[in-house]
Amino acid sequence: MARYVTQRIIYMIITLFLIATATFFLMKLLPGTPFNLEDKLTAAQKAALYEEYGLNDPLPVQYANYIFGLVQGDMGISFQFDNRKVEDLIMSRIGPSAQLGFQSLVLGTLLGLILGLISALKRNTGYDYTSNVIAILGISIPSFVFAGLLQYTFGVKLGILPVSFWDSFKHTILPTIALAIFPLATVQRFLRTEMLEVLGSDYIELARAKGLKNSVVTYKHALRNALIPVITIMGPMVVGLMTGSLVIEKIFAIPGIGEQFVRSIQMNDYSMIMGTTMFFSVLFVVVILIVDLLYVVVDPRIRLTGGKE
Amino acid sequence: MEKVLEVKDLTVSFDTYGGKVQAVRGVSFDLYKGETLAIVGESGSGKSVTTKSLMGLIPSPPGRIEKGEINFEGKNLAKLSDSEMTKIRGKDISMIFQDPMTSLNPTMKIGNQIMEGLIKHQKMNRADAKKRAIELLELVGIPKASERINQYPHQFSGGMRQRVVIAISLACNPKILIADEPTTALDVTIQAQILDLMKDLQQKTEASIIFITHDLGVVANVADRVAVMYAGKIVEIGTVDDVFYNPKHPYTWGLLGSMPTLDSTEEELVAIPGSPPDLINPPKGDAFAPRNPYALKIDLEQEPPMFKVSDTHYAATWLLHENAPKVEPPESVKRRMKGFAKTGAAPAAGDKKGDES
Numbered sequence: 001m002a003r004y005v006t007q008r009i010i011y012m013i014i015t016l017f018l019i020a021t022a023t024f025f026l027m028k029l030l031p032g033t034p035f036n037l038e039d040k041l042t043a044a045q046k047a048a049l050y051e052e053y054g055l056n057d058p059l060p061v062q063y064a065n066y067i068f069g070l071v072q073g074d075m076g077i078s079f080q081f082d083n084r085k086v087e088d089l090i091m092s093r094i095g096p097s098a099q100l101g102f103q104s105l106v107l108g109t110l111l112g113l114i115l116g117l118i119s120a121l122k123r124n125t126g127y128d129y130t131s132n133v134i135a136i137l138g139i140s141i142p143s144f145v146f147a148g149l150l151q152y153t154f155g156v157k158l159g160i161l162p163v164s165f166w167d168s169f170k171h172t173i174l175p176t177i178a179l180a181i182f183p184l185a186t187v188q189r190f191l192r193t194e195m196l197e198v199l200g201s202d203y204i205e206l207a208r209a210k211g212l213k214n215s216v217v218t219y220k221h222a223l224r225n226a227l228i229p230v231i232t233i234m235g236p237m238v239v240g241l242m243t244g245s246l247v248i249e250k251i252f253a254i255p256g257i258g259e260q261f262v263r264s265i266q267m268n269d270y271s272m273i274m275g276t277t278m279f280f281s282v283l284f285v286v287v288i289l290i291v292d293l294l295y296v297v298v299d300p301r302i303r304l305t306g307g308k309e
Numbered sequence: 310m311e312k313v314l315e316v317k318d319l320t321v322s323f324d325t326y327g328g329k330v331q332a333v334r335g336v337s338f339d340l341y342k343g344e345t346l347a348i349v350g351e352s353g354s355g356k357s358v359t360t361k362s363l364m365g366l367i368p369s370p371p372g373r374i375e376k377g378e379i380n381f382e383g384k385n386l387a388k389l390s391d392s393e394m395t396k397i398r399g400k401d402i403s404m405i406f407q408d409p410m411t412s413l414n415p416t417m418k419i420g421n422q423i424m425e426g427l428i429k430h431q432k433m434n435r436a437d438a439k440k441r442a443i444e445l446l447e448l449v450g451i452p453k454a455s456e457r458i459n460q461y462p463h464q465f466s467g468g469m470r471q472r473v474v475i476a477i478s479l480a481c482n483p484k485i486l487i488a489d490e491p492t493t494a495l496d497v498t499i500q501a502q503i504l505d506l507m508k509d510l511q512q513k514t515e516a517s518i519i520f521i522t523h524d525l526g527v528v529a530n531v532a533d534r535v536a537v538m539y540a541g542k543i544v545e546i547g548t549v550d551d552v553f554y555n556p557k558h559p560y561t562w563g564l565l566g567s568m569p570t571l572d573s574t575e576e577e578l579v580a581i582p583g584s585p586p587d588l589i590n591p592p593k594g595d596a597f598a599p600r601n602p603y604a605l606k607i608d609l610e611q612e613p614p615m616f617k618v619s620d621t622h623y624a625a626t627w628l629l630h631e632n633a634p635k636v637e638p639p640e641s642v643k644r645r646m647k648g649f650a651k652t653g654a655a656p657a658a659g660d661k662k663g664d665e666s
Contacts, residue, residue, distance in 0.1 A: 201411060202406055202407075202408060202411040202412040203411065203412055203413055203414040203415070205366060205406070205412075206404075206406055206412045206413070206414075206474070206477070207414065207425075208366060208398070209364060209366060209398055209399060209403060209404045209406075209478075210398065210399035210403075210425055210426040210429070210477065211394075211395045211396065211397070211398035211399030211400055211426065211429060211430060212395070212399075212425060212426075212429060213392075213395060214391070221414050221417070224416055225414070225415065225416055228416070298416070299415075299416060300415075300416060300461040300463070301415060301416075301461065301463045
């Protein structure tokens with residue numbers, strides 16, 4: 001187990017290095033510089049700024065400097081926010097994003113599990129059809145369209161919830177729903193399919209043949225086995241929430257990382273773009289590792305290579 | 310002999326998009342204490358559906374018992390609700406499934422899977438149930454049982470898993486054990502071991518066994534009586550000797566003729582021409598008539614009743630009617646019948662020590 005985790009961490013570092021490299025060069029391909037919108041500066045002043053920030057150095061040198069800084073934990077200084085450090089900026093913005101991501105993950109997963117279970121147990125009834133329609137709408141309607149609809153209905157027409165901004169818990173409700181619809185739909189589809197397959201399996205029939213109650217068969221025998229594959233999609237789903245929040249934060253004017261990230265790209269804030277990308281990447285690889293380790297806990301058939309038993 | 314189960318005119322159908330499939334059409338038989346009744350027939354003949362109805366395991370919808378009685382200890386099981394059936398399933402009637410690779414829950418320890426039934430039906434506490442589970446595993450021949458109960462199904466081989474499934478089915482000392490092709494998914498040497506184990510356990514527990522199979526070699530080896538099913542009906546029923554030495558129904562002749570034996574090097578296997586009828590629209594008359602070279606005109610018009618051959622032997626074919634022409638089984642089947650007598654594949658009563666021949 002320890003050997004497996006060590007091995008995985010080495011792979012994670014290699015992955016992160018490749019992501020950093022690719023992002024760095026792709027970003028440099030973007031037109032413009034951090035200062036090309038500063039109309040009041042003269043050409044000479046701009047040149048002095050380029051020199052000061054090392055933007056006149058050849059690309060490989062800039063790259064080497066950046067990676068060297070990154071290894072030492074230095075993500076550089078933001079170009080747009082009064083020379084503040086990138087890691088401080090990310091930390092100051094993480095609160096709303098984390099709260100939003102967590103709330104929508106919990107809400108979406110829970111509702112998805114409930115709807116998926118109802119669908120499978122009440123197969124081909126009105127309950128099943130309703131649950132399926134919700135899931136299909138959730139998968140096919142883009143979150144920004146859904147967010148707009150929510151704002152219009154609950155904010156403008158009914159006037160019961162704030163349209164945007166980040167203040168009280170009330171302000172978090174609409175963006176949470178807008179973001180939760182995707183995990184909800186994904187989990188519903190997955191659990192329904194898995195549950196139906198498990199319910200038709202031989203070991204469920206054997207459990208019934210033992211004379212166990214229906215509820216015991218469903219929850220103790222079927223649900224646990226149906227949940228294992230659902231864990232597989234948790235990793236991609238968390239990532240989906242992270243990227244989904246970029247748009248949602250912009251729409252609801254939430255001061256989160258996503259909103260800041262979008263602005264950084266518009267402003268060519270090189271160090272912020274790199275910093276945020278690396279932050280998301282680290283989160284991503286860690287989530288995937290956790291999901292893989294969770295497998296071992298829930299499915300006794302899976303033994304990690306390098307593990308002993 | 311004491312009757313433990315009486316099935317009368319059992320009729321089971323399934324609603325499908327194509328129409329109502331009449332999977333079982335009026336099956337009647339009795340099961341006596343301590344005997345083994347084999348039900349044979351090709352795929353789709355209604356063997357499994359019949360036995361699943363006995364346990365109330367017909368998925369409903371789409372399946373339902375249309376009519377008939379299943380009388381067990383003064384109760385008609387066909388009329389019981391699902392929650393009433395949970396008190397009988399696993400306790401009085403239990404089942405061994407076909408494929409041991411898929412019939413155990415992959416994420417639950419073997420011990421817990423055996424203990425569940427004990428805790429539910431015998432009201433044991435966990436410690437007693439665990440003790441009993443270890444005893445059961447030892448009884449079905451699993452070495453180091455006290456360690457093995459903490460393992461998961463994937464840590465067992467196919468044959469060992471089937472032993473676990475047998476242990477589960479025996480946990481509450483059932484009066485009736487239904488074995489649905491318990492050796493089909495196993496290789497031949499393991500098959501013989503499992504069959505021996507079942508015979509051995511039957512003697513210890515005095516349970517009655519209903520043994521579903523399409524392997525006539527296995528029938529000869531384990532059964533006391535045989536019921537031959539075709540298109541949802543029993544077409545011939547009798548003792549092993551009746552059915553193997555004196556078969557009356559042309560479908561039974563076909564089955565015996567298509568059974569490979571070790572001494573039949575010179576002949577080809579006989580196949581039954583055609584395919585089983587569509588049970589959405591079962592044919593008028595005898596369902597086997599279109600495939601039956603001995604079919605009479607009346608077979609296409611009217612269903613044959615069960616004719617009595619002897620006190621133990623009945624067959625549903627018009628050939629047994631007093632006005633029917635006298636027909637002998639085909640030569641190959643006659644040689645087969647003599648072959649059984651010679652090799653002892655169909656053992657005489659009392660001698661149940663058959664090998665896989």
